[in-house]
Amino acid sequence: MPEGLSKTLWEENMDIAMSCLNHPFVRGIASGNLPKDRFNWYVGQDYFYLQAFAKAFCLAVVKAPDVEGMKAFHELAGGALGEMSLHIGFEEKLGANVKAVIPSRATRMYTDFLLATAWERDAGLIAAATTPCNRLYAWLGQNLMKGANKDNPYIDWILTYSSKSFEELAQKTEMLIDRYAKDDDITRSIYRYAMICEYEFFDAAWKHD
Incomplete structure (x- = not known):
């Protein structure tokens, strides 16, 4: 789990984390009773999202102030691209469609924010925008x-998402916050907005008809 600023940010946003954990969409995944059409819609939206997520890390590689940061952001981009293979698996097993997705308002809200942050902000703030996921x-x-x-x-x-390898990805993004981000209102605002986007993403999938 996180240390330093990343730990503080996570603890400050535990209210949203708990809301996600208790959301009926996530509880439906936990029980296995989530309607398949809602899960499949979510998979398609998440596949679209992951492309922006990977691009944000790629832009961060360019902005990283040292070689260690370049390597870490490069590995995280690879992790995001690798995660997309899970969604291809759901396409094969559950009939999810990941190739012809029309992004929802909640998805666009998240991806536009990520890409704008990656283009306009520094490595520390890109880490703050991507760590919540x-x-x-x-x-x-x-x-x-x-x-x-x-x-x-x-x-x-x-x-x-419970795997050791995914925990390592989370820790890597947190390390980048601790290494590059400033402890200020902008960092806090970006981190919290990303957490809000996460909740809205689940909520949109649950309410999808």
Whole structure:
């Protein structure tokens, strides 16, 4: 789990993290009772989102002030691209469509924010914008894994986000916050906005008809 500024930011946004954990969409993944059409819609939206997520890391590589940062952001871009293979698997197993997605308002809200931050801000603020996704999903996966059933149709989602490798991605983005971000209102605002986007993403998937 995080240390330093990244720990402070995570703790300050625990209210949103808990709202995500208790959201009916996430609880539906945990129980396996989430309607498949809602999950499949979410998979398509998330696949679209991950492309922007990976691009944000690629832009951060250019802005990183040292070689260590360049390497870390490059690895995170690879992690985001690798995560997309999970969604291709859901396309094959559950019939999700990831190739012809029309992004929802909530998806655009998130991707536009990520790309604007990546283009306009420095490495520390890009880390602040991207960390909530990795940390929240690692935390959700670890919580859902505690009561996971191997027969759950969404077990691959739970296994991926509860894994050691995904925890390492979360820790890497947090390390970049601690290394480059300033402890100021802009950093806090960007981190919290990303957390709000995460909640809105789940909520849009739950309300999708």
